[in-house]
Amino acid sequence: LQNLLKGGVTCWALQQPNFKSLFPLGIHGHHTASKSLNCAWQQHEDHFELQYANTVMRFDYVWLRDHCRSASCYNSKTHQRSLDTASVDLCIKPKTVRLDETTLFFTWPDGHVTRYDLEWLVKNSYEGQKQKIIQPRILWNAEIYRQAQVTPVDFQSFLETNEGLKKFLQNFLLYGIAFVENVPPTQEHTEKLAERISLIRETIYGRMWYFTSDFSRGDTAYTKLALDRHTDTTYFQEPCGIQVFHCLKHEGTGGRTLLVDGFYAAEQVLQKSPEEFELLSKVPLKHEYIENVGKCHNHMIGVGPVLNIYPWNKELYLIRYNNYDRAVINTVPYDVVHRWYTAHRALTVELRRPENELWVKLKPGRVLFIDNWRVLHGRESFTGYRQLCGCYLTRDDVLNTARLLGLQA
Ligand SMILES: C[N+](C)(C)CCCC[C@H](N)C(=O)O
Ligand SMILES: O=C(O)CCC(=O)C(=O)O
Ligand SMILES: [Fe+2]
Structure with missing residues (x-):
């Protein structure tokens, strides 16, 4: 190393x-x-x-x-x-x-x-x-996000006005999460929203996906179990840029969504222990998705460090964190492996601080957009029937829309 x-x-x-x-x-x-x-x-x-x-x-x-x-x-x-x-x-x-x-x-x-x-x-x-090219962001913990009182954008205004769309994108770029409210609770309306800001990124899960706890796919997401904080599709060479969630139905208890600003946590690691931050940005890791359930056969592998930094200005631009999908570490020798585990622990401690956790209950009509390169999500275990729909978006096209509206992206 x-x-x-x-x-x-x-x-x-x-x-x-x-x-x-x-x-x-x-x-x-x-x-x-x-x-x-x-x-x-x-x-x-x-x-x-x-x-x-x-x-x-x-x-x-x-x-x-x-x-x-x-x-x-x-x-x-x-x-x-x-x-x-x-x-x-x-x-x-x-x-x-x-x-x-x-x-x-x-x-x-x-x-x-x-x-x-x-x-x-x-x-x-x-x-x-070089001074100006850092993306303006507000790094947050639960308190900072609540204090900011970010208001959701209304469905009509999002679809029909540039002001509504711009306000939404500004929130999204600053915080890495943004909500649209008063959305008719259907997959079609959710798709309309997605298409207003980007192209839908089709993956092995489909274009628009629709899921419930039926284990129709070989992944814990399709169960009632809790999911600790993570980013999705870490096993793609380029993880999906944006994730859209719309809860269409939940008759039962639990199932709240957890959101954590990965950049805020990484910033804490950088302040407290720059060597650990550096190690997390240098050691390449594999993530893997192996599925053999029903007719679904997939084997995806993505390689990259946990923290991805632009070499020219040292700006953090992508966090790849999913302990479920992390594959065997064999890219570095044992002594580096041990230092990596220490650094990974330091980041995990920050990510798990209760004060950094934002808990929200997704409801029909409220669509959540998550920057999957920055904000981690998780969910509480639940009972009863719960239906979620959503999709992934291509990042380039979201940023394209933002730039066309005059935002820095
Ligand atoms: C969102 N959707 C249910 C379609 C897929 C979930 C993918 C889950 C996978 N373990 C990952 O974290 O990437
Ligand atoms: O069920 C949820 O709320 C989220 C599950 C999840 O992490 C995912 O689908 O990516
Ligand atoms: Fe997920």
């Missing part, structure tokens, strides 16, 4: 300013530089440095050629690159650089001219962008 961790660090170092030392400069070409009131730039041997809007930015020359937005390099109708990047000389440098008001002009050795608006460079540079 030491190597595994080192690998991550090296990769990160490549993005640091000192990466220059990896490319020793043999030739000391002359530097050109310029300064205007609030903009200064300098041509270095292996990069172009720009100071503008209180930001120091460093650009690779191939990058500057590759992102040319001229008509021959970029189709602004389709937002697609026409330039063949592989045809760019990897040692390319501009012949001349000139600033005119707020536009930088680069003339390349073959005479081609690339122009960049300074604001565009700030918005698209590594240095200008």
Whole structure:
């Protein structure tokens, strides 16, 4: 694992300013530089440095050629690159650089001219962008969520107005859960809701699923037993992004739904024990779904760490936690295995703190959307007849809808 961790660090170092030392400069070409009131730039041997809007930015020359937005390099109708990047000389440098008001002009050795608006460079540079790209979220425990008094969105307003849909998606993005109320308690209406924000992700459980405790499938979900907190489909290479639950009927006792913000718990682990957080993000695990019941034969395997982190900004984006479906650990040697169990215990302790548990009773008419990459769900055991319907959604398409409504996603 030491190597595994080192690998991550090296990769990160490549993005640091000192990466220059990896490319020793043999030739000391002359530097050109310029300064205007609030903009200064300098041509270095292996990069172009720009100071503008209180930001120091460093650009690779191939990058500057590759992102040319001229008509021959970029189709602004389709937002697609026409330039063949592989045809760019990897040692390319501009012949001349000139600033005119707020536009930088680069003339390349073959005479081609690339122009960049300074604001565009700030918005698209590594240095200008990296601060802003963390998804805004409100991490919660039961108290924080209750205090926020998040109101459910009405069925009609969700279906018929952009404001309703936007309010719903804003809640969903911030908290990882959101409710719609006054929904007619049928599978068809639930499907309508799902299709308003996304595409339904068809899986081995079907498109829209409908389940009760009849053990029609080889999984504990299809019984009356309690289910501890977990995320679903951990045994897919890409676990389902969103889960939709609509309880159509329950004549009996128990059966409350448990919700826990996995990102809140992970944040506690990061604060208390960064090494354990790191281990949970580095050790790959298998999850498995093996089913042989009736006509259903399935064997699914998904591999990935419990905590999934974007390497460029260290943002946590997916938690994969299902102790029922976790497969044999054989991806790391015994000593790492033991440290992993310790780290897994630390996360489990946080996930199980009573103050982090939000208990809700699903009722006909109230549809719950869960971000299955962030919020864990579980259920209390129950008696009597209980019918749930729902589906999984593709994550890309939910985020697409959110972006089209002007939300950051
Ligand atoms: C939701 N639905 C009843 C269709 C499926 C349940 C899947 C259960 C599985 N153990 C998992 O956690 O992924
Ligand atoms: O029955 C429930 O409330 C939820 C069961 C479950 O975890 C699932 O279907 O994914
Ligand atoms: Fe589940």
